[in-house]
Amino acid sequence: MLRLEPRPEASRLMSYLSPLLAAVLTLMAGMAVFSMLGKDPVEGLRLFLLNPVKDLYGVSELLLKATPLMLCAIGLAVGFRANIWNIGAEGQFMLGTVGATGVALYFQESDSSLILPTMVFAGALAGAAWAAIPALLKTRFNANEILVSLMLVYVAQLFVSWLVFGPWKDPDGFNFPQTAMFGDHALLPVLVEGTRLHFGFLIALTALLAGYAFMNRSYTGFKMRVAGEAADAARYAGFSANRMIWIGLLTGGAAAGIAGMCEVAGPMGQLTDKVSLGYGFAAIIVAFVGRLNPVGILFASLLMALLYIGGEQVQQYMNLPSSISLVFQGLLLFFLLGSDVFIHYRLKFGRATA
Amino acid sequence: MTSPPPPSSTLPPRLVLRDIRKVYPTVVANDGINLSVAPGEIHAVLGENGAGKSTLMKIIYGVTRPTSGEMQWEGQAVTVSSPAHARELGIGMVFQHFSLFETLTVVENVALALPGKPDLDELARRIEAVSQRYGLPVDPRRHVHALSVGERQRVEIVRCLLQNPRLLIMDEPTSVLTPQAVRKLFETLRQLAAEGCAILYISHKLDEIQELCHTATVLRGGRVTGHCKPAEETPESMARLMIGKDLPVCEHGSPTHTGEIRLRLAGLSHASADPFATDLRDIHLDVHAGEIVGIAGVSGNGQQELLRAISGEEVLAEKFPVQILGVEAGRLNPGQRRKLGMCFVPEERLGRGAVPTMSLADNAILTAAKTQGLVAGGFLSFSRARSFAERCINGFGVKCGGAAAPARSLSGGNLQKFIMGREILQSPRLLVCAQPTWGVDVGAAAFIRQALIDLRNRGCAVLVISEELDELFEICDRIAVIAKGRLSPLRPVAETTVEDIGVWMSGLWPGSELSTDSAAEVAHA
Numbered sequence: 021m022l023r024l025e026p027r028p029e030a031s032r033l034m035s036y037l038s039p040l041l042a043a044v045l046t047l048m049a050g051m052a053v054f055s056m057l058g059k060d061p062v063e064g065l066r067l068f069l070l071n072p073v074k075d076l077y078g079v080s081e082l083l084l085k086a087t088p089l090m091l092c093a094i095g096l097a098v099g100f101r102a103n104i105w106n107i108g109a110e111g112q113f114m115l116g117t118v119g120a121t122g123v124a125l126y127f128q129e130s131d132s133s134l135i136l137p138t139m140v141f142a143g144a145l146a147g148a149a150w151a152a153i154p155a156l157l158k159t160r161f162n163a164n165e166i167l168v169s170l171m172l173v174y175v176a177q178l179f180v181s182w183l184v185f186g187p188w189k190d191p192d193g194f195n196f197p198q199t200a201m202f203g204d205h206a207l208l209p210v211l212v213e214g215t216r217l218h219f220g221f222l223i224a225l226t227a228l229l230a231g232y233a234f235m236n237r238s239y240t241g242f243k244m245r246v247a248g249e250a251a252d253a254a255r256y257a258g259f260s261a262n263r264m265i266w267i268g269l270l271t272g273g274a275a276a277g278i279a280g281m282c283e284v285a286g287p288m289g290q291l292t293d294k295v296s297l298g299y300g301f302a303a304i305i306v307a308f309v310g311r312l313n314p315v316g317i318l319f320a321s322l323l324m325a326l327l328y329i330g331g332e333q334v335q336q337y338m339n340l341p342s343s344i345s346l347v348f349q350g351l352l353l354f355f356l357l358g359s360d361v362f363i364h365y366r367l368k369f370g371r372a373t374a
Numbered sequence: 375m376t377s378p379p380p381p382s383s384t385l386p387p388r389l390v391l392r393d394i395r396k397v398y399p400t401v402v403a404n405d406g407i408n409l410s411v412a413p414g415e416i417h418a419v420l421g422e423n424g425a426g427k428s429t430l431m432k433i434i435y436g437v438t439r440p441t442s443g444e445m446q447w448e449g450q451a452v453t454v455s456s457p458a459h460a461r462e463l464g465i466g467m468v469f470q471h472f473s474l475f476e477t478l479t480v481v482e483n484v485a486l487a488l489p490g491k492p493d494l495d496e497l498a499r500r501i502e503a504v505s506q507r508y509g510l511p512v513d514p515r516r517h518v519h520a521l522s523v524g525e526r527q528r529v530e531i532v533r534c535l536l537q538n539p540r541l542l543i544m545d546e547p548t549s550v551l552t553p554q555a556v557r558k559l560f561e562t563l564r565q566l567a568a569e570g571c572a573i574l575y576i577s578h579k580l581d582e583i584q585e586l587c588h589t590a591t592v593l594r595g596g597r598v599t600g601h602c603k604p605a606e607e608t609p610e611s612m613a614r615l616m617i618g619k620d621l622p623v624c625e626h627g628s629p630t631h632t633g634e635i636r637l638r639l640a641g642l643s644h645a646s647a648d649p650f651a652t653d654l655r656d657i658h659l660d661v662h663a664g665e666i667v668g669i670a671g672v673s674g675n676g677q678q679e680l681l682r683a684i685s686g687e688e689v690l691a692e693k694f695p696v697q698i699l700g701v702e703a704g705r706l707n708p709g710q711r712r713k714l715g716m717c718f719v720p721e722e723r724l725g726r727g728a729v730p731t732m733s734l735a736d737n738a739i740l741t742a743a744k745t746q747g748l749v750a751g752g753f754l755s756f757s758r759a760r761s762f763a764e765r766c767i768n769g770f771g772v773k774c775g776g777a778a779a780p781a782r783s784l785s786g787g788n789l790q791k792f793i794m795g796r797e798i799l800q801s802p803r804l805l806v807c808a809q810p811t812w813g814v815d816v817g818a819a820a821f822i823r824q825a826l827i828d829l830r831n832r833g834c835a836v837l838v839i840s841e842e843l844d845e846l847f848e849i850c851d852r853i854a855v856i857a858k859g860r861l862s863p864l865r866p867v868a869e870t871t872v873e874d875i876g877v878w879m880s881g882l883w884p885g886s887e888l889s890t891d892s893a894a895e896v897a898h899a
Binding site for chain 1: 710754
């Protein structure tokens with residue numbers, strides 16, 4: 021008989037192996053999904069996993085998709101480590117696109133080189149402002165930040181729709197719900213000629229480095245880790261719980277806002293009502309698969325980007341619905357949570373002898 | 375200290391344990407334990423923390439099962455599968471930490487432990503009958519949160535007695551009682567034994583065991599190191615069995631000189647938001663440089679609340695009631711109070727005094743970041759943190775796997791030594807310290823007490839809050855008692871006795887504001 025036995029100590033090895041195990045199980049379950057849909061599972065996996073990265077352009081697209089995921093996830097990880105559960109990166113991302121777009125449209129005729137930095141700043145500020153709402157309600161009224169941040173996602177969505185259907189609609193855009201295209205000076209430079217990979221990728225890598233320095237080296241990051249691990253110890257040491265909440269939510273909001281800026285000033289070049297493909301939500305999975313660790317987040321965001329692109333590929337070549345990406349995302353999170361059981365427990369064969 | 379006559383030995387033993395062994399993944403908790411209890415016998419199980427007493431009791435009460443070994447109940451081999459099974463057999467247990475629901479009444483709490491759905495009125499009558507018979511006054515209709523700790527213990531005992539146990543296990547029952555309440559408890563236990571109930575009495579207090587118990591089994595490191603008759607032993611000889619060497623003694627010496635006031639509580643009153651917490655009422659206290667002041671009291675009388683108000687974990691409405699080194703600090707947070715020169719040792723070590731998952735080096739940063747320069751330009755200096763942690767480890771003899779070992783890998787006593795070291799090595803001007811030796815073995819306890827005395831001799835002001843009266847009398851220069859959120863006047867230790875302080879622990883000190891009837895109520899608590 022199989023049974024779970026508590027480990028005397030949480031297994032460090034297992035906490036690193038668990039995401040890998042989850043990825044393998046996701047692929048196996050994915051093959052089962054393909055065969056149930058009447059498709060060749062091996063061909064499906066090849067299209068899903070290998071086709072997207074078979075050439076330089078494919079790799080550049082992968083990095084492009086990973087950029088917003090990395091940015092959102094590293095920002096979220098800062099809060100998650102302190103047990104501050106910001107589920108609203110999606111909304112903060114959208115506010116970031118709004119902030120950046122506002123700057124781009126206002127200075128549409130300008131060719132100043134300050135436009136892009138201003139857009140980054142505006143995106144970060146708008147994202148942080150959106151995250152400040154749950155922070156304020158949490159610190160003032162102890163309102164649950166999970167619910168508040170999540171509900172604000174839908175408000176943000178409607179806000180973006182209103183803008184692109186209303187005041188910001190491109191007058192020359194044949195009534196499509198989108199803004200005018202940004203001027204050249206409001207677009208992020210492309211890194212590799214012939215691809216869409218833009219400067220935002222470097223911003224994301226810098227954010228990972230900054231995230232590492234902040235979480236693992238700085239005193240404030242240390243305080244946040246203590247708050248997450250043992251709230252009583254943080255109170256005993258005199259670390260302000262409210263400050264942790266503010267830092268955690270504002271960092272997550274600002275990072276998501278910058279991710280939004282990179283999206284409108286990068287591949288999109290304008291704001292539309294379909295600006296986000298669920299990056300803010302997917303980033304939650306990325307942050308956990310990456311063990312809230314910058315290096316882990318780098319790899320997890322690449323994996324998640326692959327799931328996005330692979331989903332498009334099988335849609336194109338195998339006639340499968342695009343929601344297959346979401347199925348894979350869900351499977352990954354499901355298997356990760358399942359595998360995480362083995363960090364604290366191990367499998368034993370035979371009868372209990374306790 | 376005369377021991378009652380041992381019970382008649384003609385009856386067969388009520389409980390026999392043979393070669394009980396219990397292996398956990400990292401430790402052998404019990405290794406070949408043999409023990410026998412006769413009807414009417416009060417049998418002490420004596421040992422330090424970690425000696426395996428609790429594991430053994432859990433095995434008898436069916437909470438956990440032995441890896442190997444045999445248990446005989448009234449001559450029959452049994453395997454106790456659960457606490458319910460144990461109660462069916464006639465085994466009752468009173469835990470050190472009470473398992474009562476505070477929002478329910480006494481009778482409701484008792485009903486929960488009984489099989490089926492008893493009639494509450496009838497049960498209340500039975501409770502009254504039992505409590506009268508054994509001198510354990512309990513009002514079955516009162517809510518548990520309104521009861522004193524002593525009364526709660528009585529509820530636990532009455533709950534056991536209702537099931538007519540033939541073996542009663544008492545786990546460190548006196549740690550929450552005043553000396554007078556201990557007397558009362560002993561009378562009850564003697565009466566029970568005289569009626570034929572066997573009693574297993576777990577403790578590390580040698581004088582109590584000498585006074586109460588007929589026989590004793592001494593455990594050390596999971597093994598039996600001796601069986602003895604306490605009446606024929608001395609505390610020293612039993613201590614040798616228990617810790618393997620002589621009891622260490624502290625060098626106290628009178629304070630060299632006392633200096634300025636380092637901590638002043640000027641009419642500290644604080645109503646807690648938690649309805650089950652104790653409100654602090656008009657507390658006045660001065661602690662001078664170069665003296666150790668102790669606060670005694672039965673647990674749950676406002677110690678926790680007082681500590682939080684001093685440490686700053688609970689910020690007050692006004693500045694003046696807490697004055698640290700001359701600064702009115704009532705509105706300051708713990709970090710700001712530390713900056714004034716205060717260090718603080720809380721009673722919970724794991725999760726409050728230290729972060730369980732973090733290394734000792736990281737835990738050194740927790741409170742010493744500023745005083746020891748472990749942070750530069752907002753970034754942590756890991757090498758400095760490591761070397762400070764190593765100073766704590768070496769200076770206080772902490773047994774651990776080095777500065778990188780996570781806090782939770784240390785035993786309670788070793789972690790306490792580390793935390794004491796961390797706070798003391800910051801050379802505080804004021805040290806506030808809760809339960810400095812709670813759960814620490816005798817050797818380490820003596821070391822910690824000596825460290826506090828040395829700190830005082832270097833001119834630090836020390837405030838110790840402890841439930842161990844003996845400890846306070848050993849190290850303190852002046853002593854006060856906290857009862858129901860009020861603080862008694864301070865007395866020099868040399869001018870008072872354990873008995874006097876015991877009376878004060880009921881809230882009855884000269885000029886006490888307690889009205890006579892509520893005083894009478896706590897007096898027999």
